Amino acid sequence: MRSERRGELHRHVALISTASDVPAMPADMPATRSDMSGSGLSLLRLSVPARLAMVAVAAALLWIAVLWALN
Numbered sequence: 001m002r003s004e005r006r007g008e009l010h011r012h013v014a015l016i017s018t019a020s021d022v023p024a025m026p027a028d029m030p031a032t033r034s035d036m037s038g039s040g041l042s043l044l045r046l047s048v049p050a051r052l053a054m055v056a057v058a059a060a061l062l063w064i065a066v067l068w069a070l071n
Contacts, residue, residue: 043051 043054046054
């Protein structure tokens with residue numbers, strides 16, 4: 001940020017690689033990251049209402065635990 005104050009420009013650099021730079025992947029390795037998960041369930045692929053329901057259940061459990069601890 002200091003360089004911008006002095007009137008100097010800074011550039012964002014994108015890192016790229018060529019096919020020769022990338023190491024070859026063994027044939028027995030999974031092709032995608034989703035293939036690596038054991039259950040196949042990804043929280044990122046859930047719908048928004050499903051995510052909100054999970055948060056609501058977690059919040060309710062937390063409040064139940066707090067109220068139980070205060071008794």
